[in-house]
Amino acid sequence: xxxxxxxxxxxxxxxxxxxxxxxxxxxxxxxxxxxxxxxxxxxxxxxxxxxxxxxxxxxxxxxxxxxxxxxxxxxxxxxxxxxxxxxxxxxxxxxxxxxxxxxxxxxxxxxxxxxxxxxxxxxxxxxxxxxxxxxxxxxxxxxxxxxxxxxxxxxxxxxxxxxxxxxxxxxxxxxxxxxxxxxxxxxxxxxxxxxxxxxxxxxxxxxxxxxxxxxxxxxxxxxxxxxxxxxxxxxxxxxxxxxxxxxxxxxxxxxxxxxxxxxxxxxxxxxxxxxxxxxxxxxxxxxxxxxxxxxxxxxxxxxxxxxxxxxxxxxxxxxxxxxxxxxxxxxxxxxxxxxxxxxxxxxxxxxx
Amino acid sequence: xxxxxxxxxxxxxxxxxxxxxxxxxxxxxxxxxxxxxxxxxxxxxxxxxxxxxxxxxxxxxxxxxxxxxxxxxxxxxxxxxxxxxxxxxxxxxxxxxxxxxxxxxxxxxxxxxxxxxxxxxxxxxxxxxxxxxxxxxxxxxxxxxxxxxxxxxxxxxxxxxxxxxxxxxxxxxxxxxxxxxxxxxxxxxxxxxxxxxxxxxxxxxxxxxxxxxxxxxxxxxxxxxxxxxxxxxxxxxxxxxxxxxxxxxxxxxxxxxxxxxxxxxxxxxxxxxxxxxxxxxxxxxxxxxxxxxxxxxxxxxxxxxxxxxxxxxxxxxxxxxxxxxxxxxxxxxxxxxxxxxxxxxxxxxxxxxxxxxxxxxxxxxxxxxxxxxxxxxxxxxxxxxxxxxxxxxxxxxxxxxxxxxxxxxxxxxxxxxxxxxxxxxxxxxxxxxxxxxxxxxxxxxxxxxxxxxxxxxxxxxxxxxxxxxxxxxxxxxxxxxxxxxxxxxx
Numbered sequence: 001x002x003x004x005x006x007x008x009x010x011x012x013x014x015x016x017x018x019x020x021x022x023x024x025x026x027x028x029x030x031x032x033x034x035x036x037x038x039x040x041x042x043x044x045x046x047x048x049x050x051x052x053x054x055x056x057x058x059x060x061x062x063x064x065x066x067x068x069x070x071x072x073x074x075x076x077x078x079x080x081x082x083x084x085x086x087x088x089x090x091x092x093x094x095x096x097x098x099x100x101x102x103x104x105x106x107x108x109x110x111x112x113x114x115x116x117x118x119x120x121x122x123x124x125x126x127x128x129x130x131x132x133x134x135x136x137x138x139x140x141x142x143x144x145x146x147x148x149x150x151x152x153x154x155x156x157x158x159x160x161x162x163x164x165x166x167x168x169x170x171x172x173x174x175x176x177x178x179x180x181x182x183x184x185x186x187x188x189x190x191x192x193x194x195x196x197x198x199x200x201x202x203x204x205x206x207x208x209x210x211x212x213x214x215x216x217x218x219x220x221x222x223x224x225x226x227x228x229x230x231x232x233x234x235x236x237x238x239x240x241x242x243x244x245x246x247x248x249x250x251x252x253x254x255x256x257x258x259x260x261x262x263x264x265x266x267x268x269x270x271x272x273x274x275x276x277x278x279x280x281x282x283x284x285x286x287x288x289x290x291x292x293x294x295x296x297x298x299x300x301x302x303x304x305x306x307x308x309x310x311x312x313x314x315x316x317x318x319x320x321x322x323x324x325x326x327x328x329x330x331x332x333x334x335x336x337x338x339x340x341x342x343x344x345x346x347x348x349x350x351x352x
Numbered sequence: 353x354x355x356x357x358x359x360x361x362x363x364x365x366x367x368x369x370x371x372x373x374x375x376x377x378x379x380x381x382x383x384x385x386x387x388x389x390x391x392x393x394x395x396x397x398x399x400x401x402x403x404x405x406x407x408x409x410x411x412x413x414x415x416x417x418x419x420x421x422x423x424x425x426x427x428x429x430x431x432x433x434x435x436x437x438x439x440x441x442x443x444x445x446x447x448x449x450x451x452x453x454x455x456x457x458x459x460x461x462x463x464x465x466x467x468x469x470x471x472x473x474x475x476x477x478x479x480x481x482x483x484x485x486x487x488x489x490x491x492x493x494x495x496x497x498x499x500x501x502x503x504x505x506x507x508x509x510x511x512x513x514x515x516x517x518x519x520x521x522x523x524x525x526x527x528x529x530x531x532x533x534x535x536x537x538x539x540x541x542x543x544x545x546x547x548x549x550x551x552x553x554x555x556x557x558x559x560x561x562x563x564x565x566x567x568x569x570x571x572x573x574x575x576x577x578x579x580x581x582x583x584x585x586x587x588x589x590x591x592x593x594x595x596x597x598x599x600x601x602x603x604x605x606x607x608x609x610x611x612x613x614x615x616x617x618x619x620x621x622x623x624x625x626x627x628x629x630x631x632x633x634x635x636x637x638x639x640x641x642x643x644x645x646x647x648x649x650x651x652x653x654x655x656x657x658x659x660x661x662x663x664x665x666x667x668x669x670x671x672x673x674x675x676x677x678x679x680x681x682x683x684x685x686x687x688x689x690x691x692x693x694x695x696x697x698x699x700x701x702x703x704x705x706x707x708x709x710x711x712x713x714x715x716x717x718x719x720x721x722x723x724x725x726x727x728x729x730x731x732x733x734x735x736x737x738x739x740x741x742x743x744x745x746x747x748x749x750x751x752x753x754x755x756x757x758x759x760x761x762x763x764x765x766x767x768x769x770x771x772x773x774x775x776x777x778x779x780x781x782x783x784x785x786x787x788x789x790x791x792x793x794x795x796x797x798x799x800x801x802x803x804x805x806x807x808x809x810x811x812x813x814x815x816x817x818x819x820x821x822x823x824x825x826x827x828x829x830x831x832x833x834x835x836x837x838x839x840x841x842x
Contacts, residue, residue: 057600058702080602109543116549117521130791138700140518140734140772142507142556143780143787144815145799149520149552153544170602192462196486198576198641220643264541266463283543305542321546326534330802331547337798349547 002064005048006123006131006162012043013160014129017341025156025345027066028093031102033311035155036319037347046095048162051075053137060120060137061168065097065161072096082171084112088245097161103153106245107203107214110195110265110281116152118167124151124159127339137165150334156345157352158338172202172216176226177237180211184269184278187211191281192266199225205244207251207277214241244279251277251288257313259296261285264304272299286310293317318350361424362401365446368418369404376411377452379403388429388447392494393437393779395695395749400427400441405449409527409535409565412448416563417533419446420808427810428559430471430499434506435696436777438558438813445811448563450501456480457566463541464571465524470501470564474508477569486571489516492773493684501564507556509773511607511680512637514599514731518773520555522570528554528562531804536562553799558775558814561803575639578606579649580673583656584630584663588612591632592706594659595730598636599703601655603648605731607637609680612710614725615687615738619679622686627679628663634730635680683727684738691723691740695752699763700772703733712762713737720755722748734772735763761786776814785821793818 016023022040032038048066056079063072069089076082086106087099100122105114121135135141135148151161182190187206191213194201200217212234215222226233234240243249252258261270265283270276274289283305287296293309294317300307306321323331328351335342335352369378379385380402390397401424406412419426425445432439441447454471461484466477474495477488491510492498498508503519504526516522525539539551554561585591595608611619611633620627627633634656638648649666656664667673679686687694701709710726717724717739728736737759741752760770760783770776770783784793796815800807 055702055704057596058704059599060702103544103549113517113521114544116552117517126795130795132789132791132795134792134795136767136769138702138733138768138772140509140513140700140729140732141769142773142775143769143771143784144776144792145557145561145796146507146520146552146555147792147795147799150549150799152552153547153549158548170604192464196461196464196484196573198573200641218640218644218647220647221641224641224643262542262544264463265543266460267541280543304540306540306546308546323547324537326530326536327538327547327550329532329534330530330536330550333802333805334548334799337802338795352547 002048002050006125009045009160009162010125010129010131013125013127013343016343017127017129020341020343022343022346025160027095027098028068028091030089030091030094031098034102035348036350039346040343043160045097045160046093052163056081059139059168060165062137062163062165063096064163065095067096069094069096069099076168077171080171081168083118083166084169085109085115085118086112086245087115088247090246096164100152100161100164101154101156107205107241107279110283111202116149119148119152119164120167121165122148122151122161123163124161126159127341127344132159135165139167155348157335157349159344174219174222175202175214175216175237176222177234177240178213178215178226178229178231179234180213180231181209182211183209187278188266188268188282194229195265195281199228201281203241203279204281205277205279212240249277251275251286255312256288257290257309258311259287259291260308260310261287261296261300261303262305262308263300267303267305270299270303297321320350361422361444364422365401365419365424368422369402369415369446371418372411372414374408374411376415377405379405388432388441388449391429391432391437391439392435393440393777395753396437396440396778398441398443400443400445400447403447403449405452407452412529412563412565413533413535415448416529416531420531420533420806423806423808425811426563426808428501428505428563430502431473431497433494433498434502434775434777436771436775436779438506438775438777438810440778442812451499453565459484461486465541466569466571468500468567468569470567471499474498474500474503481571485574487574488569489522489572490519493681500567500569504555504564504567505557505559506773506775509729509732509734511609511729513729514608515604515606516572520552523551523555523567524570525568526551526554526564527566528564530562531806531809539568541568556775558777559810560800560814561809563809577642577645578637578639578673579645580667580676581636581649581652582628582665582676583634583636583661584628585632585634585660586630586662588632588710589707590660591634592710592730594634594656594661595706596703597655597659598652599731601651603638603651605636605652606639607635608731609635610726610728610730611679611683612726614690614723615683615727618686618690618725619683622689623678623682625675625679628665630662633679635676680727687725687738690725692742692744693740693749695739695741695756697735697737697739697756697759698771698774699760699768700732700734701763701766701768703730705766706730706733709735709762709766713759716755716758720751722752722755732772733768757783778813781816781820782824784816785824790818790821793821
């Protein structure tokens with residue numbers, strides 16, 4: 001069944017390649033808003049779903065790319081485990097393939113790692129219709145170039161993900177959320193100072209003068225950190241972090257352009273006139289409002305990072321931060337090698 | 353095409369190196385080149401045309417450009433501790449030796465980052481970060497000597513990977529010179545970067561995709577508390593099963609190392625540590641908050657008790673901890689006393705297969721009449737069988753290599769990989785043809801061409817040519833699927 005799907009998919013890709021007819025890879029369709037233009041005939045991969053292998057003792061999960069995130073969460077939860085990168089779903093139909101392709105990690109990212117840090121292997125169909133497997137199902141593996149991690153964040157422009165293996169981790173037994181009133185500069189200083197200490201931090205978010213900090217780990221470690229940090233305990237912590245992860249907080253109210261500025265965690269406040277929500281220990285600064293691309297990119301660049309127009313807004317100038325010429329050169333060559341006919345999600349990663 | 357012979361091209365290569373400004377330290381005399389004739393993969397050696405020892409990134413750019421123009425291969429080298437031959441010289445190539453670029457450019461305690469040049473030894477990063485209560489997590493056993501550039505090129509691991517990741521998880525940015533001589537700045541101080549994850553791709557690329565000139569490393573806070581236990585088992589199987597039981601219980605130890613009888617005996621003879629009499633020893637380290645660590649240690653002890661442990665020693669203080677680690681850290685030195693030579697393998701398998709794989713390894717050892725000892729990262733399933741041989745006995749080196757190859761094949765059959773942390777280099781090229789199909793091998797060459805279209809950076813290493821795979825007759829058929837017929841084969 002599953003291999004039939006891949007055989008058929010590969011044939012279809014070869015056909016599209018021969019006609020130079022673009023495909024638009026689609027899982028649950030929950031991330032259509034993200035990235036550059038959507039072009040080509042829809043290629044629905046959501047039917048290629050299911051857990052291929054899951055052995056909790058191995059800390060390894062192998063899934064078909066069309067598997068819904070919700071199904072993965074359920075299977076892992078039953079064994080007291082989780083995807084440590086805490087991926088946002090942005091909708092019930094979200095699939096793991098889309099999550100990896102978009103490189104979406106949630107509030108835990110600075111303390112646990114990103115999607116790519118947990119990818120152990122990937123099976124893909126490239127733009128030539130070849131069924132290829134990279135990496136594997138073990139935690140340490142340096143055979144061959146790390147093409148599986150390369151797929152994380154490639155927005156489907158190098159291949160259609162069909163199967164992915166992950167390292168999974170035990171779910172932390174205890175979590176607590178603390179709130180502090182402080183201004184942005186004090187927040188940046190505090191969250192970085194705390195990150196340099198052995199504290200069980202697992203998320204931070206600052207908005208409108210309030211910093212929330214999540215602690216996760218052994219009950220004793222969380223209790224000790226709570227005593228050390230002070231602040232006010234937030235009762236409904238879990239629902240706050242979920243709303244943040246899924247962009248359901250009032251800050252993310254639809255209709256306004258949303259910029260994502262990924263910057264150095266210690267970067268000073270950006271001084272933009274628009275409302276901001278800062279998470280990832282200072283490293284991720286969401287800005288809402290009609291910010292120009294040039295202004296967003298300049299602000300992010302000065303702060304050691306890059307800007308993405310995440311939702312809405314004026315998209316003519318591209319949604320991603322332009323690449324340096326030498327880096328763009330490598331991108332062009334990789335794209336040319338993996339997808340010579342240029343049929344996989346063209347334009348989704350701006351020029352690639 | 354590199355049709356011209358070494359002798360024809362050497363004067364041009366030397367002239368090209370001499371033209372680099374600011375002027376470069378060049379080694380060209382045969383006797384001084386002997387220092388670079390091999391890395392720690394001692395089975396192969398060669399004399400390079402010359403060695404270039406740059407002091408700066410600008411010189412690296414100039415060297416790569418000048419040699420690429422001539423089509424002269426460039427083999428990068430750090431401390432030369434690699435054990436798969438990644439830095440074995442080519443007689444028709446130049447060694448690019450990065451040990452003089454050993455400046456720690458900055459340690460930013462607030463940002464928990466260290467900016468270093470490639471020649472900085474791994475352990476010096478932690479030394480520099482220690483006053484801020486920080487450290488660099490990757491700790492390959494060569495860490496006192498091995499350089500950061502080499503660690504990145506091999507995606508080095510160490511004993512704390514299960515909890516703290518590999519090198520790729522602990523590096524946030526790189527500056528590297530590609531095969532065109534262009535400077536690539538990948539990653540950055542932010543937690544991600546636009547575009548493809550070239551940072552991941554450069555890790556473990558064995559000097560094939562770029563010459564690393566600077567790295568920004570993630571530093572971590574020292575855990576508040578660390579505890580170490582030594583557990584003895586009457587059988588290797590019981591020890592291997594205890595590893596799965598600990599992880600299955602939701603404990604992620606900072607390290608779980610295993611040693612078998614051959615290694616225990618060698619350590620005892622070499623260091624007289626008073627180790628328990630056992631067929632297998634597990635060294636388990638847990639860390640975290642003070643109370644948390646004590647709780648976790650107690651849980652581990654309880655799990656071990658249910659796994660037929662015959663003796664558990666818990667270190668009471670730093671001195672005792674260091675003492676427990678002595679056997680593991682000194683194991684490879686101790687093994688050198690067993691026989692004149694040994695050959696260390698590096699396969700990874702799913703943990704559940706540990707006991708079975710160890711039995712198979714012992715059986716293969718008996719078949720080849722060679723002794724094998726095992727000291728390895730059991731928590732990661734990363735095995736390091738050490739095959740003992742005597743190179744003075746005709747044919748014994750070749751037999752040990754053949755046995756090593758058989759062990760790697762078993763790793764693939766168990767669903768694992770031929771190299772967990774040592775790299776492919778030249779040593780495991782043949783097994784690459786077994787682990788991957790032609791399509792994947794071709795994709796690796798595509799990746800290589802994206803960074804190095806003229807194939808000047810470490811050519812012939814890390815990825816075999818499809819032609820060689822065909823000659824070895826090792827093309828792989830996986831899951832009964834024939835390799836893709838549409839791929840131009842050889």
